[in-house]
Amino acid sequence: MPDASRRYDAAIVGGGHNGLVCAAYLAAAGLKVVILERRGVVGGAAVTEEFHPGFRNSVASYTVSLLNPKIIRDLDLAAQGLQIVERRVSNFLPISDGEYLIVGEGRTYDELAKFSAKDAARLDDYAASVDRVAEILRVLALETPPNVVEGNWRMAWPELLRAARIGGRLAKLPMAARRDLLTLFASSAGDFLDSWFESDPIKAVYGFDGIVGTYASPYAPGTAYVLLHHVFGEANGKKGAWGHAIGGMGAITQAMSKVAAGRGVDIRVNCAVREVMVQNGRAAGVVTEAGEIIHAAAVISNVNPRLLYQQLMDSSALPADFRERIARWRCGSGSFRMNVALSELPRFTCLPDAGDHHSAGIIFGPTLSYMERAYFDARMHGWSQQPIIEMVIPSTLDDTLAPPGRHVASLFCQHVAPQLPNGGSWDDKRETVADLMIDTVNSYAPNFKASVLGRQILSPLDLERIFGLTDGDIFHGAMSLDQMFSARPMLGHGNYRGPLPGLYMCGSGTHPGGGVTGAPGHNAAREIIGDFRRRRLSS
Numbered sequence: 001m002p003d004a005s006r007r008y009d010a011a012i013v014g015g016g017h018n019g020l021v022c023a024a025y026l027a028a029a030g031l032k033v034v035i036l037e038r039r040g041v042v043g044g045a046a047v048t049e050e051f052h053p054g055f056r057n058s059v060a061s062y063t064v065s066l067l068n069p070k071i072i073r074d075l076d077l078a079a080q081g082l083q084i085v086e087r088r089v090s091n092f093l094p095i096s097d098g099e100y101l102i103v104g105e106g107r108t109y110d111e112l113a114k115f116s117a118k119d120a121a122r123l124d125d126y127a128a129s130v131d132r133v134a135e136i137l138r139v140l141a142l143e144t145p146p147n148v149v150e151g152n153w154r155m156a157w158p159e160l161l162r163a164a165r166i167g168g169r170l171a172k173l174p175m176a177a178r179r180d181l182l183t184l185f186a187s188s189a190g191d192f193l194d195s196w197f198e199s200d201p202i203k204a205v206y207g208f209d210g211i212v213g214t215y216a217s218p219y220a221p222g223t224a225y226v227l228l229h230h231v232f233g234e235a236n237g238k239k240g241a242w243g244h245a246i247g248g249m250g251a252i253t254q255a256m257s258k259v260a261a262g263r264g265v266d267i268r269v270n271c272a273v274r275e276v277m278v279q280n281g282r283a284a285g286v287v288t289e290a291g292e293i294i295h296a297a298a299v300i301s302n303v304n305p306r307l308l309y310q311q312l313m314d315s316s317a318l319p320a321d322f323r324e325r326i327a328r329w330r331c332g333s334g335s336f337r338m339n340v341a342l343s344e345l346p347r348f349t350c351l352p353d354a355g356d357h358h359s360a361g362i363i364f365g366p367t368l369s370y371m372e373r374a375y376f377d378a379r380m381h382g383w384s385q386q387p388i389i390e391m392v393i394p395s396t397l398d399d400t401l402a403p404p405g406r407h408v409a410s411l412f413c414q415h416v417a418p419q420l421p422n423g424g425s426w427d428d429k430r431e432t433v434a435d436l437m438i439d440t441v442n443s444y445a446p447n448f449k450a451s452v453l454g455r456q457i458l459s460p461l462d463l464e465r466i467f468g469l470t471d472g473d474i475f476h477g478a479m480s481l482d483q484m485f486s487a488r489p490m491l492g493h494g495n496y497r498g499p500l501p502g503l504y505m506c507g508s509g510t511h512p513g514g515g516v517t518g519a520p521g522h523n524a525a526r527e528i529i530g531d532f533r534r535r536r537l538s539s
């Protein structure tokens with residue numbers, strides 16, 4: 001018999017926010033849970049760290065909207081001190097020396113009318129049409145997708161019911177919304193936005209959401225869905241709004257961690273899992289890097305599916321077809337991330353004084369065709385000489401991050417090649433590309449470069465090394481239609497269950513995908529609790 005102290009109902013591999021959420025729900029259902037986290041801190045890609053003496057920032061994930069309100073309520077994260085504040089305006093797009101667009105509540109109409117009165121007149125219809133479809137996604141996010149099963153009608157029946165429930169919901173939509181839904185699920189962000197608007201700046205601001213964390217042209221089919229994925233959230237009840245967690249993204253995961261610990265979850269950091277143990281054809285626990293054996297009725301993976309199945313499991317334990325297909329799981333979001341410590345705020349040539357625009361998501365990438373070129377350039381050369389960057393300066397909303405009068409900024413740079421062409425290493429190119437990113441911002445705000453007091457650079461390779469993100473993929477796998485919903489991470493395993501009894505997945509590589517949503521963790525916990533209740537798992 002295993003040592004009872006090392007025997008758990010559930011062992012969670014990875015303490016990202018989804019692992020923490022899953023653990024908190026499992027513990028609330030009375031299960032004995034352990035989280036095993038490789039790093040010295042839980043939170044995964046949602047952490048706050050000091051990256052330069054005296055300067056702290058959300059070093060990877062940096063802005064909040066997708067975190068599901070039910071999860072915030074169920075875990076009572078506010079009681080743990082979580083406070084989310086809204087940006088003063090949503091987005092700022094510097095265009096040229098004299099031109100810019102600001103998008104934000106009560107401001108977008110007048111701002112857009114500077115470029116096109118016709119576009120301004122279409123704004124409300126656009127917002128309503130996108131929101132109608134986003135509403136469907138909000139509901140589906142907390143549901144388990146119908147699983148595609150083999151076998152007799154008994155196995156298929158519950159899944160057919162699930163599918164029928166979703167179908168019934170869609171059937172209630174007016175025809176116009178059903179058409180929008182098809183467009184948003186199947187077409188490109190570029191085509192979708194071209195069908196609504198004529199002026200470039202608004203298409204660039206909205207189109208950025210279609211390529212964020214997605215290594216593709218904004219005209220690639222499927223990017224309209226990525227756009228939708230970035231508007232289905234809310235900040236403080238405001239649909240589609242993005243905000244900032246005081247203390248950074250780590251404040252979210254520290255609050256989750258306190259809730260989980262308070263419910264009795266054992267949280268172990270600096271405790272990497274080396275292997276998932278398989279006994280008699282089922283997952284039976286894990287072996288840590290230090291060689292410790294931890295037995296558990298359910299092993300739940302919070303890591304990228306390819307990492308789990310290719311590196312943490314004996315491949316002979318997996319069905320051959322599963323093994324081959326998971327090797328093809330497409331990863332590599334083409335993201336390059338920098339944190340910079342600043343002596344002063346950037347003075348934009350087009351809008352030099354300090355103002356609301358400094359609290360916005362500041363997008364460098366003035367047109368969709370610029371964004372498309374950036375992608376093709378990166379495919380050819382590894383990165384684009386004219387890169388796309390979103391810069392957020394959270395210290396304009398939060399004085400806990402930088403010394404008084406100083407600032408921190410997140411630079412989220414899109415479209416660098418996950419693997420450099422001709423076998424180059426990111427270790428050799430990191431500084432060059434970082435300089436290019438700084439120069440790019442500097443070309444819009446000429447005091448920027450001189451204001452940088454320190455910088456942290458995270459290439460795709462660094463994202464993999466530090467955060468365990470396979471090929472630097474921020475979403476644990478591309479969010480293309482072939483890798484979404486029932487097919488995330490594979491048809492037949494879209495219900496958080498792996499190919500062996502006792503093996504589950506709760507990370508962003510499952511429905512509804514990436515982002516700090518908590519939804520995969522929430523949904524996986526519901527399935528696992530159900531399996532304990534149905535006695536498919538036993539303590």
Ligand SMILES: Cc1cc2nc3c(=O)[nH]c(=O)nc-3n(C[C@H](O)[C@H](O)[C@H](O)COP(=O)(O)OP(=O)(O)OC[C@H]3O[C@@H](n4cnc5c(N)ncnc54)[C@H](O)[C@@H]3O)c2cc1C
Pocket residue numbers: 013014015016017018019036037038039042043044045046059060061062063064065066271272273274302303312335337412463466467468469473474475476506507508509513514515516517
């Ligand atoms: C640069 C960047 C910017 C982003 N920006 C945003 C944003 O602004 N807003 C947003 O909503 N989303 C953003 N995202 C996406 C979002 O952060 C992720 O989708 C989300 O955090 C993933 O959460 P997770 O819990 O599924 O997995 P992760 O956060 O990846 O957690 C997995 C955990 O598993 C651990 N682990 C790995 N291997 C092992 C092992 N062998 N043993 C034990 N532990 C292991 C890792 O250390 C990690 O802690 C961003 C991501 C990145 C990287």
